[in-house]
Amino acid sequence: xxxxxxxxxxxxxLDRANVDTDMIIPKQFLKSIKRTGFGKNLFDExxxxxxxEADQDCSGRPLNNDFVxxxxxxxxxxxxxxxxNFGCGSSREHAPWALDDxxxxxxxxxxxxxxxxxxxxxNGLLPIVFSEEQVDELFVACEGEEGYSLTIDLKRQVVVKPxxxxxxFEIDSFRxxxxxxxxxxxxxxxxxxxxxxxxxxxxxxxxxxLFKELNA
Amino acid sequence: MAGKTxxxxxxxxxxxxxxxDGSALLYIDRQxxxxxxSPQAFEGLRIAGRQPWRISANLATPDHNVPTTVxxxxxxxxGIVDPVSKIQVQTLDDNCSEFGITQYAMKDIRQxxxxxxGPEQGATLPGxxxxxxDSHTATHGAFGAxxxxxxxxxxxxxxxxxxxxxxxxxxxxxRVDGTLGHGVxxxxxxxxxxxxxxxxxxxxxxxxxxxTAIEALSMEGRxxxxxxxxxxxxxxxxxxxxxxxxxYVKGRPFxxxxxxxxxxxxxxxxxxxxxxxxxxxxxxxxACDIQPQVTWGTSPEMVAPVGSVVPDPEAEDDATKAEGxxxxxxxxxxxxxxxxxxxxxxxxxxxxxxxxxxxxxxxxAVVVKGRxxxxxxxxxxxVPGSGLVKQQAEKEGLDKIxxxxxxxxxxxxxxxxxxxxxxxxxxxxxxASTSNRNFEGRQGFGGRTHLVSPAMAAAAAVAxxxxxxxxxxKDKQEERA
Ligand code: SF4
Numbered sequence: 018x019x020x021x022x023x024x025x026x027x028x029x030x031l032d033r034a035n036v037d038t039d040m041i042i043p044k045q046f047l048k049s050i051k052r053t054g055f056g057k058n059l060f061d062e063x064x065x066x067x068x069x070e071a072d073q074d075c076s077g078r079p080l081n082n083d084f085v086x087x088x089x090x091x092x093x094x095x096x097x098x099x100x101x102n103f104g105c106g107s108s109r110e111h112a113p114w115a116l117d118d119x120x121x122x123x124x125x126x127x128x129x130x131x132x133x134x135x136x137x138x139x140n141g142l143l144p145i146v147f148s149e150e151q152v153d154e155l156f157v158a159c160e161g162e163e164g165y166s167l168t169i170d171l172k173r174q175v176v177v178k179p180x181x182x183x184x185x186f187e188i189d190s191f192r193x194x195x196x197x198x199x200x201x202x203x204x205x206x207x208x209x210x211x212x213x214x215x216x217x218x219x220x221x222x223x224x225x226x227l228f229k230e231l232n233a
Numbered sequence: 234m235a236g237k238t239x240x241x242x243x244x245x246x247x248x249x250x251x252x253x254d255g256s257a258l259l260y261i262d263r264q265x266x267x268x269x270x271s272p273q274a275f276e277g278l279r280i281a282g283r284q285p286w287r288i289s290a291n292l293a294t295p296d297h298n299v300p301t302t303v304x305x306x307x308x309x310x311x312g313i314v315d316p317v318s319k320i321q322v323q324t325l326d327d328n329c330s331e332f333g334i335t336q337y338a339m340k341d342i343r344q345x346x347x348x349x350x351g352p353e354q355g356a357t358l359p360g361x362x363x364x365x366x367d368s369h370t371a372t373h374g375a376f377g378a379x380x381x382x383x384x385x386x387x388x389x390x391x392x393x394x395x396x397x398x399x400x401x402x403x404x405x406x407x408r409v410d411g412t413l414g415h416g417v418x419x420x421x422x423x424x425x426x427x428x429x430x431x432x433x434x435x436x437x438x439x440x441x442x443x444x445t446a447i448e449a450l451s452m453e454g455r456x457x458x459x460x461x462x463x464x465x466x467x468x469x470x471x472x473x474x475x476x477x478x479x480x481y482v483k484g485r486p487f488x489x490x491x492x493x494x495x496x497x498x499x500x501x502x503x504x505x506x507x508x509x510x511x512x513x514x515x516x517x518x519x520a521c522d523i524q525p526q527v528t529w530g531t532s533p534e535m536v537a538p539v540g541s542v543v544p545d546p547e548a549e550d551d552a553t554k555a556e557g558x559x560x561x562x563x564x565x566x567x568x569x570x571x572x573x574x575x576x577x578x579x580x581x582x583x584x585x586x587x588x589x590x591x592x593x594x595x596x597x598a599v600v601v602k603g604r605x606x607x608x609x610x611x612x613x614x615x616v617p618g619s620g621l622v623k624q625q626a627e628k629e630g631l632d633k634i635x636x637x638x639x640x641x642x643x644x645x646x647x648x649x650x651x652x653x654x655x656x657x658x659x660x661x662x663x664x665a666s667t668s669n670r671n672f673e674g675r676q677g678f679g680g681r682t683h684l685v686s687p688a689m690a691a692a693a694a695v696a697x698x699x700x701x702x703x704x705x706x707k708d709k710q711e712e713r714a
Contacts, residue, residue, distance in 0.1 A: 047653070050276070052276070110384035128436075213260070224360070224497075229489070231335040
């Protein structure tokens with residue numbers, strides 16, 4: 018996993034509440050058996066005016082020019098500014114994969130859906146929660162100034178605005194450690210193999226019926 | 234000290250360790266796998282050179298994009314026309330063989346939607362922790378099991394370590410007391426709950442559904458309700474174990490037997506919230522106020538009783554909500570103030586992990602029996618949740634009732650619930666669907682989904698537009714016939 022320490026990036030505002038994972042990456046693109054290549058279909062139904070299909074070359078598709086990410090000023094964007102309940106709906110991890118593949122490293126919103134929020138951390142994507150007012154201000158600032166960029170300093174847990182002022186954010190320490198070091202979560206858990214085995218043996222003694230072979 | 238909630242008990246019995254930051258390792262008893270969210274997990278294992286921790290904890294079946302027509306199914310995987318679907322189903326097959334995981338493959342009679350198959354086989358038992366790379370895993374909470382929908386990285390994590398990194402959620406109780414009116418079902422309860430608390434109402438919570446109306450439900454009804462906990466924002470839905478649960482589990486292929494059964498039942502009887510348990514949130518509904526529900530918008534919370542009208546965004550004070558309504562009406566092609574019963578339908582879909590079990594099919598069959606699908610309906614289909622549900626329905630002659638009425642009788646799978654296979658809506662088409670999501674494009678690009686109960690979907694098929702099923706099936710006698 019890519020380590021996340023300090024990231025400076027262009028910000029794009031997606032002014033829409035309750036953006037669900039179907040909108041982030043529509044289901045016809047979930048059929049891949051790989052983890053990469055979803056970026057070209059990120060926000061597919063908003064981005065293009067035709068119906069997208071899996072395995073399609075997207076370079077010649079008609080673009081929806083009203084859609085924010087299609088505007089030239091947001092080319093090279095890596096920080097997404099979003100509204101409440103971002104990432105609701107289906108648990109598909111393809112949503113953070115698609116955001117990551119497109120080039121996003123960070124999503125800022127007043128609230129996120131649980132599963133999506135969790136999935137971000139597992140893929141090196143940083144979701145940051147700010148209050149409604151703070152997010153409103155960022156929307157105004159970002160829409161008002163071409164090339165508006167933010168610096169996200171994860172170690173210090175602050176977002177630095179262009180004028181140098183800072184907004185502090187919360188993140189749980191474990192997730193921070195994993196992101197900062199690019200640590201794979203499975204490896205971390207397997208360091209506890211001994212404890213898992215001990216628990217499992219006791220669990221099996223207590224609930225032997227849970228360990229029945231399924232090979233019938 | 235206050236007593237424990239059911240969720241607290243399940244959590245405590247699976248806690249391997251708590252970490253300083255408030256996260257914990259939770260031991261997972263059962264993982265269900267399907268073709269869409271598992272390939273990358275197996276890919277990850279292979280890349281890292283890891284082996285599954287406990288093979289026998291896993292059970293797999295393809296469901297999301299298996300074709301549902303007999304022609305395509307007869308040939309097996311080779312017969313799947315869509316190339317990408319074929320690769321996914323084939324990859325699941327290959328991974329299960331490579332790692333030795335039990336799979337109910339496409340041609341197995343036990344194949345079906347994971348959330349139908351698990352309980353049906355007794356692979357979901359009370360007191361278990363169950364995970365699956367699918368948000369509707371909440372379904373299994375109907376058994377007093379702690380069931381989480383997880384992402385693909387977590388699928389890989391559980392395969393490799395038999396543990397899930399979890400954070401304790403808050404406890405929410407939704408009490409539904411009283412008796413449901415005739416023609417009103419579990420689906421209507423859960424839609425009414427979502428209408429009341431909203432799609433973010435249960436965020437961060439495990440919702441326990443309780444109260445006399447929930448206790449009176451069959452296991453199938455309870456599964457319908459827990460299935461949609463995720464649509465209320467909660468990853469986990471729960472119902473306490475009682476005799477209904479135990480009766481359902483008894484004799485299933487993977488249920489315990491003999492002395493183990495006795496021991497299990499003793500434990501299962503403890504799986505309920507203590508009387509003095511404290512919930513962080515509580516919501517109370519009265520069952521007799523609940524009427525058959527129809528969603529009119531693009532979120533499950535955009536729901537209303539069948540007798541009402543499409544809401545007016547102008548009448549909404551909250552600007553964000555008003556904008557949401559406006560957007561939804563535009564997408565759905567509806568006018569504010571229009572009667573829900575004036576919505577003309579193009580297709581009807583009876584199926585999905587919410588409503589594809591035998592009881593659901595029976596409820597739909599009662600309504601269409603001796604009637605015909607309206608001429609204006611382009612397609613009405615019934616997709617059983619598993620091969621065994623299909624077999625049972627055919628034994629009862631339900632398939633004939635459907636076919637005579639003009640509905641298609643399909644092979645088991647997710648089908649038009651998410652339109653990953655050929656079963657999907659055309660642009661602008663309205664569909665009465667027994668599934669769980671009405672998001673934009675969920676059932677096909679530009680498709681317009683209205684969520685309803687199986688009985689309501691059947692009634693809509695016959696009428697060609699929404700009708701109050703209670704007008705079609707006048708008394709309980711007929712409902713049971
Ligand atoms: S039936 Fe629908 S909701 Fe259920 S598992 Fe399949 S796709 Fe998901």
